[in-house]
Amino acid sequence: MARAAVGLSIEEAYMAYSKSIEDDLKITTDDIELVLAEKEQVIRKTGVMEYFSPKGKPSDISGMDALRKWLSNQEKLLNVPKPPMGLARPKGTLVSGMPGCGKSLCARAISAEWGFPLLRLEVDRLFSIIGVTPEESFRNAIKTAETIAPCILWIDEIEKAFSKTAATETGAASRLFAYFLTWMQEKESSVFIFATANRLTDLPGELLRAQRFEKIWFVDFPNKDDRRKIWKLLLEKHTSANLLNKKEFDKFAKQTEGFSGAEISQILREARSKAYIENDRELRKEDIDDALKEIKPVRPPGLEEIRKKAQKVGAIDASSGEPLKELEK
Numbered sequence: 001m002a003r004a005a006v007g008l009s010i011e012e013a014y015m016a017y018s019k020s021i022e023d024d025l026k027i028t029t030d031d032i033e034l035v036l037a038e039k040e041q042v043i044r045k046t047g048v049m050e051y052f053s054p055k056g057k058p059s060d061i062s063g064m065d066a067l068r069k070w071l072s073n074q075e076k077l078l079n080v081p082k083p084p085m086g087l088a089r090p091k092g093t094l095v096s097g098m099p100g101c102g103k104s105l106c107a108r109a110i111s112a113e114w115g116f117p118l119l120r121l122e123v124d125r126l127f128s129i130i131g132v133t134p135e136e137s138f139r140n141a142i143k144t145a146e147t148i149a150p151c152i153l154w155i156d157e158i159e160k161a162f163s164k165t166a167a168t169e170t171g172a173a174s175r176l177f178a179y180f181l182t183w184m185q186e187k188e189s190s191v192f193i194f195a196t197a198n199r200l201t202d203l204p205g206e207l208l209r210a211q212r213f214e215k216i217w218f219v220d221f222p223n224k225d226d227r228r229k230i231w232k233l234l235l236e237k238h239t240s241a242n243l244l245n246k247k248e249f250d251k252f253a254k255q256t257e258g259f260s261g262a263e264i265s266q267i268l269r270e271a272r273s274k275a276y277i278e279n280d281r282e283l284r285k286e287d288i289d290d291a292l293k294e295i296k297p298v299r300p301p302g303l304e305e306i307r308k309k310a311q312k313v314g315a316i317d318a319s320s321g322e323p324l325k326e327l328e329k
Contacts, residue, residue, distance in 0.1 A: 001017070001020075001027060001031065001032060001035060004032045004035040004036050004039070005017075005035050005038075005039070006147075006148050006149075007039055007042065007144070007147045007148025008035075008038065008039060008042060012038060012042065013035075015038070016034065016035045016038040016039075017035070019034055019038075020034045020035065033053070036053045036117075039051065039117070039148065040053070042144070043119060043144065043148075046137070046140055046141050046144050047125060047129050047132075047137065048121060048122050048125040048126055048129070048137050048138070048140075048141050049119045049120060049121055049122065049141050049144065049145075050119070050120040050122060051117060051118075051119060051120075052108060052111060052117065052118040052119075052120065053117060053118075054111045054112050054114065054115045054116055054117060054118065055112060061102055061105045061106060061109045063101075063102060063222050063226035063229060063230065063261070063318075063319055064102060064106055064217075064219060064318040064319055065319055065320075065321075066316070066317065066318060066319060066320055066321030067095065067106065067217050067219075067316075067318035067319075068106065068109070068110070069321075070093075070215065070321075071093070071106075071110045071113075072110075072113065074090045074192065074214075075113075075114045077089055077090055078090065078114075078116075078150050078190045078192055079150060079190070088188075089187075089188065089189075089190060090192060090214050091184055091187060091192075091193060091212070091213060091214060092153070092184075092191075092192050092193025092194060092195065092213055092214065093193070093194060093195070093213050093214055093215050093216070093217060094158070094195045094196075094197060094208075094212075094213045094215075094216045094217070095194070095195070095196050095197075095217045095219060095318065096196070096197040096198070096199075096200045096216065096217065096218055096219070096306075096310060096315060097198070097217075097218045097219030097220055097306075097310070097318070098198070098219060098220060098221055098260060098300065099198050099260070099262075099300065100260035100261060100262030100263060101219045101220070101221060101222065101260045101261050101262070102219060102261050103196040103219055104156065104196065105261075106194075107120075107152065107154045107156075107194045107196070110152065110194070111152050114150075114152070116150050116151050116152050116192070117148060117151045117152070118151070118152045118154055118194075119141075119144075119145055119148075119151055119152065119153050119154065120154045120156060121141060121153060121154065121155045121156070123155065123156070123157065123158070123160045123161040124160065125137070126138055126161065126176065127172070133172060134172045134173075134175075134176050135172065135175050135176055135179055138176055138179060138180070139179070142183060142191075145189075145191045146189040146191055149189045149190040149191050150190035150191075150192070151190070151191055151192070152191075152192050152193075152194050153191050153192065153193050153194065154194045154195075154196075155193065155194070155195040155196070156196050157196060157197065157198060158195040158196065158197050158203070158207075159197050159198070159199055159200075159202040159203050161173075161176065161177075162176075162177050162180065162203065162204065162207055163202050163203070163204070177204070181206060181207070181212075184212060193213070195213070198300070199300075199302075199306055200216075200306060200309045200310055200313065200315070201302065201305055201306060201309045208313045215316060216310075216313055216314065216315045216316070217315060217316050217317075217318045218307075218310040218315040218316065218317055218318060218324050219318045220307075220317065220318075220319070221258060221259070221260055221297075222259075222260070222261055222264075222319075223319065224253050224254070224257070225253075226319060227252075227253040227256055227257070227259070227264065228249045228250060228252075228253040230261050230264050230265075231248075231249050231252045231253055231256075231264065232244075232249050234264070234265060234268050235248075235249075235268070238268060238272060243283065243285065243288075248285065252288065255292055256292070256297075258297045259297045260297065260298075263295060263297055263298070266295055267288060267291045267292060267295050268288070268291075270291035270294065270295065271283060271287035271288045271290070271291040272287075274287050274290065274291070275287050307324065310324050311323075311324045
């Protein structure tokens with residue numbers, strides 16, 4: 001309960017605890033959710049952040065094994081009151097790559113594993129609040145994150161806020177970028193930055209150089225083993241036992257070569273919808289085959305350019321943990 005109230009003022013915490021005992025005149029672990037809900041309202045007042053309590057199961061995401069293992073090892077350094085001599089708290093990581101391949105799911109999964117709240121910075125809102133400069137909005141957001149630390153600050157599609165032009169032009173965008181770099185350099189709090197980007201090519205070199213982020217990762221389209229895991233996870237979660245065998249997982253993995261995880265999920269949704277419409281019957285292999293004929297993989301423009309940029313900055317494959325140059329095209 002004490003940890004759940006970190007970031008609330010004395011008055012806000014008092015009100016949250018008071019509400020938690022109104023129904024049964026006692027405080028139990030069930031009341032933690034109520035305190036977290038009060039904290040969510042505080043986060044929303046910033047106008048630029050969305051609060052996610054650490055819910056869910058890390059097992060709900062498949063693939064990206066190397067990235068997830070590395071993230072699991074960072075929690076110990078974030079949680080210690082004072083890092084050992086010669087070590088510093090990890091600043092954060094940049095996860096780049098293809099849309100629909102699980103970058104956002106990974107942010108939520110690590111929040112659930114660590115038990116840290118996840119704060120999603122709404123980049124577009126920084127420039128849209130009337131009467132408040134983007135720099136002021138950003139400073140307020142950072143201050144709030146540091147107040148409730150340890151937490152994860154999720155900057156989704158970071159290239160929208162800190163593009164190449166932001167690093168060179170004058171005005172609010174350049175000042176915001178300069179403040180962010182300074183804060184990253186001097187940060188000592190347990191705020192872990194989880195930045196995601198679809199296009200590394202749009203980011204300035206200053207943000208990608210060594211020692212900005214602990215590591216830069218690249219999430220490619222899932223390989224055959226990852227696709228098999230995705231099919232297994234989805235079918236175990238959403239269908240009956242008639243399709244739950246290795247032969248079917250292998251078949252569907254082969255048929256969906258080049259598909260993103262989101263596109264595979266869409267295939268299963270289409271197949272399940274057909275089965276439901278037809279008298280809510282059991283899902284069949286034929287339903288998935290029909291959905292596969294209708295849904296085709298979408299490739300972002302400049303795919304090879306994106307990969308080459310990731311190789312140039314030393315990005316690591318999120319699945320294997322190998323340098324990106326080792327990946328098969």
